[in-house]
Amino acid sequence: MRRTADATASSHTTSPPDDDRDEAAMVAHRNVPQADLACLHGLIGGVARVGSEGTExxxxxxxxxxxxxxSCAVGRGAYLPIGNTRHHARLFCLHIGRSGRGRKGDAVSLVLRINQALREMDEAFAPQVHRGGLSSREGLVALxxxxxxxxRQDVPAIEDKRLWVVESEFANVLHQGRRDGNTLSAALRDCWDGIDLKPATKSNRLYASQPxxxxxxxxxPSELTGxxxxxxxxxxxxxxxxxxxxERSRMLPFPKETPQVVVExxxxxxLDVLEFVGADQHGECEHLRMELSPQAQWHYAxxxxxxxxxxxxxxVVGALLERRAPMLLRLAMLMAVTDLxxxxxxxxxxxxxxWIRHATASVRFVFVSAAEEAKLAQVLxxxxxxxVFLRKRGxxxxxxISTECFKGKVPKARIDASLDHLLASTPPKISVQMIKRPADTPGTPTRVYRPA
Structure with missing residues (x-):
């Protein structure tokens, strides 16, 4: 698989067949990412365990x-203020797995059954579900x-702005983004942010506020990287x-169906969760303020x-992971409301x-080679x-650093890479100062490194 952004842009011209590339992803001699059981919290874990029982x-x-x-059904009623930003529990999830092994279609089936049962109980709480595939910004706004x-006819507004999009072939969205003038990816970015979707052109007056x-x-993985x-x-x-x-957790020729009574x-x-957050109040936004307990504030800090x-x-990996903090807050909001x-x-x-740790491991597994991962671990x-050495020495x-910290046994390039990493951290963990030599002493200024 391709490992850099430049390679990403050109890999589709010389890519081997999908099956070969998918198999190549596994030749890196690494364990596949495994999520911690802590991910399966409360109601979320209950749904997950029921759906996986007796199935692949x-x-x-x-x-x-x-x-x-x-996160879609909860809507914009519940919010968490952090600074001047009001976060809603709004998630985009991308399930990555090899063709035939990810069981990607099965992973959404139980959720669709729960949605149908919820709709039969009280349709006001069930969000709109779109499974037809997205093709353009205008098509998204029209929903x-x-x-x-x-x-001469006025088309009434859609009052309920909650929309759960199921893209079982997410490659379709990436294909659309390659078309000239297509702004679907930009519209999805705005949706994640909760920004009003304004008309993209003067000729199209479709508008969606507070989506x-x-x-x-x-x-x-081959489609994603390619x-x-x-x-x-x-x-x-x-x-x-x-x-x-x-990917599938076991091999079962005849998986079991979840009983309807369990689905209900x-x-x-x-429904208890959605009633708690007032999800049926479609016209009211941010009516339920959430907060972090003192212990949660300390932990998050x-x-x-x-x-x-x-x-x-x-x-690439850094760019893919830089929104982990707001994503953590959205996930934590969701965990809390499931506990009512x-x-x-x-x-x-x-x-x-x-979840953040599993996503981090998944991104590195797909986008970083085993050699690069080992190199990064060494740098860290x-x-x-x-x-530690600089904090002790001053x-x-x-x-x-070479002679005293590493006893002269670490190559210059590796030391430089570690210093670059410390200097580029946010905030920097060390600083460097140029010390001029005495006027009568030849040579270039000396670099002195200190802990920040």
């Missing part, structure tokens, strides 16, 4: 699709427009998706200063972070050693 479908894939559905005039669009997509352009990898489109790797029980529990913003290089509470506790942060290990030249 991966519980994590079911959970991801149900989270996307539930939740604010009303327009067609000839609440959530998306469940499925794709094979079709996603360098622009989509770096312009904020791709990093709005919670990308998770999930899960739908009833889902530690993650934000550390893991959520560590290891973000300037490459507006307070986000530390356990909800933990469950959300389990050396960087930590340098940082300051050091590069030569002193």
């Amino acid at each position: 479908t991966n519980a994590v894939a079911i959970a991801a699709n149900f989270m996307a559905y539930l 939740m427009h604010d009303g327009y005039r067609q000839g 609440h669009v959530c998306l469940s997509g499925a794709i094979s 079709l996603m352009s360098a622009r989509e990898l770096t312009n904020g489109f791709a990093n709005r998706f919670l990308m998770i790797w999930a 029980h899960l739908a009833r529990r889902t 530690q993650l934000y200063r550390g893991e959520l913003n560590d290891d973000l290089s300037d490459g 509470q507006t307070r986000i506790d530390a356990q909800h942060i933990d469950a959300a972070m389990a 290990e050396l960087s930590n050693r340098v940082l 300051q050091a030249t590069r030569s002193q």
Whole structure:
């Protein structure tokens, strides 16, 4: 598979067959990403376990699709203020798995059955579901427009802006993005942000205010790496998706169907959540304020200063992971409302972070080779050693770092890579200062490194 943005843009011209590329993805001698059981929190875990019992479908894939559905059904009523931004529990999930092994269609089937049961209980709480495939910005807006005039007739507005999009062939969305003048990917970015969708052209007056669009997509790794352009990898489109790797968990020739009584029980529990957040109040936005408990605030702050913003290089992987912090908050909101509470506790942060870790591992598994991953791990290990050394010593030249910290056993290039990593961190973990030599001493200025 291709490993850089430049390679991404050109790989489709010389790509081997899909099956070969999918198999090549597995020759990297790495364990496939495995999600922590902490991901399966509360109702989300209940749906996942029921759907995977007696079937080949991966519980994590079911959970991801149900989270996307539930985040849509919850709507814009529940919100979490962070600074001047009001976050809603709105998710885009992308299920990655090899063709025939991901069981991508099965992973959404139970969620669709729950939606149907919920609709029969009380249609006001069930969101609109679109499975026909997206092709353009205008087509997306038409599904939740604010009303327009067609000839002499006024077409009434769609009051319920909740829209769950199921793209079982997400490659279709990537194909559409390659067409000249197609602005679908830009519209989806706006939907993730919750921005009003205004007319793209003067001739088209369709408008959608306060959209609440959530998306469940499925794709094979070869399609994802072969079709996603360098622009989509770096312009904020791709990093709005919670990308998770999930393939069938077992081999069963005759998988069992989930009994309807169980589906209805899960739908009833889902309805309890939606009644709690007032999801049927389609015209009212941000009427249910959520907050982080003191313990959750402390926990999130530690993650934000550390893991959520560590290891973000300037490459493709860094671009794909840079929205982990807001995504964590959205996931934590969802975990809390499934417990029928507006307070986000530390356990909800933990469950959300389990998803972030799985998504991080999935992105690296698909987009980074085993050799590159080993190199990155080495850079991180050396960087930590340098940082500990500088904090103890106070300051050091590069030569002193080599001789005293590494006993002269680490090559110059590796030391430089570790120093670059520390300097490029946000915020920088070290600083470098040029010290001029005395006027009567020849030579270039000396670089001195200090902990920030």
